[in-house]
Amino acid sequence: MASPSTPQGTLRQRNVGISTKKTKDGASSDVELDKLVKAAAAKSSANSERDFKAVFVVITALAFLTRFWGISHPNEVVFDEVHFGKFASYYLEKTYFFDVHPPFGKLLFAFMGWLVGYDGRFHFENIGDSYIVNKVPYVAYRSLPAILGALTVSVTYLIMWESGYSLPACVIAAGLILLDNAHIGQTRLILLDATLVFAMACSLLCYIKFYKLRHEAFSRKWWKWLILTGFALSCDISTKYVGLFAFITIGSAVIIDLWDLLDVKRPGGALSLPEFGKHFAARAFGLIIMPFLFYLFWFQVHFSILTRSGPGDDFMTPEFQETLSDNVMLANSYTINYYDTIVLKHKETKAFLHSHADRYPLRYDDGRVSSQGQQVTGYPFNDTNNHWQILPADADDQKLDRHVLNHDLVRLRHLVTDTILLSHDVASPYYPTNQEFTTASIADAYGERAADTLFEVRIEHGKQGQEFKSVSSHFKLIHNPSKVAMWTHPKPLPEWAHKQQEINGNKQIAPSSNVWLIEDIPSLPADDKRREKQERKVKSLPFLRKWFELQRSMFWHNNQLTASHPYASLPYQWPFLLRGVSFWTQNDTRQQIYFLGNPLGWWLASSVLAIYAGIILADQFSLRRGIDALDHRSRSRLYNSTGFFFLAWATHYFPFFVMGRQLFLHHYLPAHLASALVTGAIVEFVFSQDNAELEQAHQASKAGKKPAVPKHHLTSRERFAGQSLLPAWIAAAVILAVVAGSWYFFLPLTYGYPGLSVEQVVWRKWLGYDLHFAK
Structure with a gap:
């Protein structure tokens, strides 16, 4: 000492x-x-x-x-100024954003911008953008x-x-x-x-x-x-x-x-x-x-300033987003009925739930045997092979206007191949401990494979009987017999799967990486009464609940910063x-x-x-x-x-x-x-x-x-x-x-x-x- x-x-x-x-x-x-x-x-x-x-x-x-x-040289955006200058502008515009770092340092930059009367209209989009042309008080920021x-x-x-x-x-x-x-x-x-x-x-x-x-x-x-x-x-x-x-x-x-x-x-x-x-x-x-x-x-100041919907919305739950004004996601949220055609999107990797006629190979590279069933993958682009019809567990239930609710058991029918989503006790291509996802024929899905095609819709932080909605309902799809969660990850499959993402059943249900959302309802008619929107009021959440949610998201995304970078270095080099x-x-x-x-x-x-x-x-x-x-x-x-x-x-x-x-x-x-x-x-x-x-x-x-x-x-x-x-x-x-x-x-x-x-x-x-x- x-x-x-x-x-x-x-x-x-x-x-x-x-x-x-x-x-x-x-x-x-x-x-x-x-x-x-x-x-x-x-x-x-x-x-x-x-x-x-x-x-x-x-x-x-x-x-x-x-x-x-x-300090005025260069008079254009340099390196990570694209991030922290942008965040200062978002503060000045009161627009919600997401960053893996706590707010104190960024609030100081916003304070400097406020002191010189800047309105934050420039968003520092690209390295090399001119400060002079865009009339940015960059010297005040750098000071x-x-x-x-x-x-x-x-x-x-x-x-x-x-x-x-x-x-x-x-x-x-x-x-x-x-x-x-x-x-x-x-x-x-x-x-x-x-x-x-x-x-x-x-x-x-x-x-x-x-x-x-x-x-x-x-x-x-x-x-x-x-x-x-x-x-x-x-x-x-x-x-x-x-x-x-x-x-x-x-x-x-x-x-x-x-x-x-x-x-x-x-x-x-x-x-x-x-x-x-x-x-x-x-x-x-x-x-x-x-x-x-x-x-x-500092987080209280952060939440108090950022009251408008912005680019950080997607990182937060629907409940959090309802506290922001002008939230586009909630404005385009519709209740999902049985027999709707839906498009499912993974929240973190942005991949769509996809299937096609190709089948899993007999053996994988490590010698394990697959079911040779129809491939179910994650695909980065939206096309008709991402269209699934949501069906009730009871095949005799033909009510078209019945809402899907939290904890309902459902089946998902792949429209292009007319098969039903299925998971079973067969190891997935990359994870021997996780279950393979494939599809079954209509006859098998309502026959001998009926149990394996049942999935529970479990809305995050949802209540019993809560309506299942597009975009705003973040959910986990839980395979009913085995209690595994549908999951995907960025590592691409080999050429036999066209280098698309693997979909498998994760035995660890709790992680947020299991969360999906309904991106779209292609079958929803333009004149459907569900499109009639009432004026939404901005809601509020307790500070600690918002803080805990943001902390979880910040830590998770911080740990995901593992991609290679041309100028990254290792500690022994420093x-x-x-x-x-x-x-x-x-x-x-x-x-x-x-x-x-x-x-x-x-x-x-x-x-x-x-x-x-x-x-x-x-x-x-x-x-x-x-x-x-x-x-x-x-x-x-x-x-x-x-x-x-x-x-x-x-x-x-x-x-x-x-x-x-x-x-x-x-x-x-x-x-x-x-x-x-x-x-x-x-x-x-x-x-x-x-x-x-x-x-x-x-x-x-x-x-x-x-x-x-x-x-x-x-x-x-x-x-x-x-x-x-x-x-x-x-x-x-x-x-x-x-x-x-x-x-x-x-x-x-x-x-x-x-x-x-x-x-x-x-x-x-x-x-x-x-x-x-x-x-």
């Missing part, structure tokens, strides 16, 4: 020299030493505070300059992530400052973010990652400030920083669900902190169990309950910056935006992570062998503060290895920020060790003991004050000079201008980056 000391809190950080007055026995004068320490500390504290503030202002100004420089990206550099600096690190360490950590091409590139466009990374950094800063107040538990400041930590965490997860990793980071630190509070031997004295309970409850309230309430609040993402190109000028980090900065930070792990292992090994190579303060800082940064990196990186969805380089940005913090801390650890020895010597001198270092270290004020941080400053200068050179070299790919010649592009293909215009 981060050290509570401030940069002025120790001799090592104050950089003050102390000359001691010797007595006859060689011991230091305690009174004289105390006076010198207090006077030097007061003077050095003021100077140091001024230095930190001055550098903070300079770094913040540079951060704004690098983020806003040329939001640019501001947050610049402030992220400032917050990184403050994290190091609040954690008690020296000025060189603060400059290195903030400089690695300031001069990183990936952070700059991602914060100059209408994308969500600037909000995500800023909220993540704020959560670390707020928690460090909260932790430093642990000796003032339950004070006003203590509560303030606890609540602000929870708010930052909420903003993080309310932007993207990967914000959950910040909860893991802070949660792990809180667990360690609570475990220490349980220790009866803790320096501050043992806590009673009721007192410990208060600490636990306060943290649970501030870091779990409050963030969850903030998280719900720390080494093995590939980037092409955002935008312009052939005429040979300009391009290629999302890529600063290679030298990333490789340095990744190397330092390995160095940190090596230092910890070496220290542990030495301790096991009875060798104590570090002073208490250095080890405490190494394990607690630097360890907290390393924990933040690990929790924002390793979970991606178990994800099955598409992944891109931008997913590493929060982890990269944490690696920059580790880098600053390790540079101080490596290049400022003399200070630790000097401080140890002074403490020994003050106690009247023999100094642990040569005496000239104790009496040389110039060496202690002037040279203590010199190695760290030299290291910082070298690191930032190298990183700045790499940053400048790749700037044309980050800012999108100027255009590069073939030779210049080839020079930048360091690891074979798939850049454009390399020929």
Whole structure:
């Protein structure tokens, strides 16, 4: 956990020299030493505070300059601006849309559009569409992530400052973010990652400030920083669900902190169990309950704004869609009667229930035997082979105007081949555990196969006796004898089925992937009384019901993002910056935006992570062998503060290895920020060790003991004050000079201008980056 000391809190950080007055026995004068320490500390504290503030202002100004420089270029839609710009427009038009990410970041973009008086008429349909021609205030939109990206550099600096690190360490950590091409590139466009990374950094800063107040538990400041930590965490997860990793980071630190509070031997004295309970409850309230309430609040705002029917309707249930005005689907919903001809459509894959005269092969590729029955498949286009007639279970029931109701048993007759839909205990082509769907002749369907042709219509969230309707009634077709649900999936069947989708019986009835709807009723006459529509009133649903429904849909569709992408990458590639993402190109000028980090900065930070792990292992090994190579303060800082940064990196990186969805380089940005913090801390650890020895010597001198270092270290004020941080400053200068050179070299790919010649592009293909215009 981060050290509570401030940069002025120790001799090592104050950089003050102390000359001691010797007595006859060689011991230091305690009174004289105390006076010198207090006077030097007061003077050095003021100077140091001024230095930190001055550098903070300079770094913040540079951060704004690098983020806003040329932000109006290019003046056309770039990469995923097609999504998040479009969502902002939908908010401004109050039109319902669906996205796999929570609403907070998109609401901020909509707020920027509202501030400048934009009406949202442009929908960002295609990459390359002109902002100028369509009169879009795109610079205002891009200013939001640019501001947050610049402030992220400032917050990184403050994290190091609040954690008690020296000025060189603060400059290195903030400089690695300031001069990183990936952070700059991602914060100059209408994308969500600037909000995500800023909220993540704020959560670390707020928690460090909260932790430093642990000796003032339950004070006003203590509560303030606890609540602000929870708010930052909420903003993080309310932007993207990967914000959950910040909860893991802070949660792990809180667990360690609570475990220490349980220790009866803790320096501050043992806590009673009721007192410990208060600490636990306060943290649970501030870091779990409050963030969850903030998280719900953004969804409430989301639902309150989006009141009109829009492109997101299809992702929601009919009950939800009835809460939206101008809903076309509900306006075209008709009650289904027995003997109607219907077209069934799978909700998720949009495939139609289809059949044709071709039959299943005798054997599949794996050697299993089929029924050789008529093929029943999923087909992406609507034609007459998708027409089915819905029949009552009782063959003698000839009432034409009787409505189909929820939980009715029905049969489906395929009109073109005059056969009846059937499922039976034969394995499907791709799923040996699922049942095959085929058809039976009319004679068999009402004879020996009668039971196998019965299906239950089970409307989602439907009531007993509810009317079955086209379009609006989302339902599952349950095979009555075996209780399997009719299901399909995107993987196409072989050539013998014309590469259409497999239809089979899924034994797991609960998943939403079993849901179908009636797309059309081709047999419905134009003058049928069912076409007479009464004016519909917009209904309402409880907030939590709408929220739960949207959450289920968001999680499901997020997990379905598994398709390949030409610029997708794997987590092991990110720390080494093995590939980037092409955002935008312009052939005429040979300009391009290629999302890529600063290679030298990333490789340095990744190397330092390995160095940190090596230092910890070496220290542990030495301790096991009875060798104590570090002073208490250095080890405490190494394990607690630097360890907290390393924990933040690990929790924002390793979970991606178990994800099955598409992944891109931008997913590493929060982890990269944490690696920059580790880098600053390790540079101080490596290049400022003399200070630790000097401080140890002074403490020994003050106690009247023999100094642990040569005496000239104790009496040389110039060496202690002037040279203590010199190695760290030299290291910082070298690191930032190298990183700045790499940053400048790749700037044309980050800012999108100027255009590069073939030779210049080839020079930048360091690891074979798939850049454009390399020929």
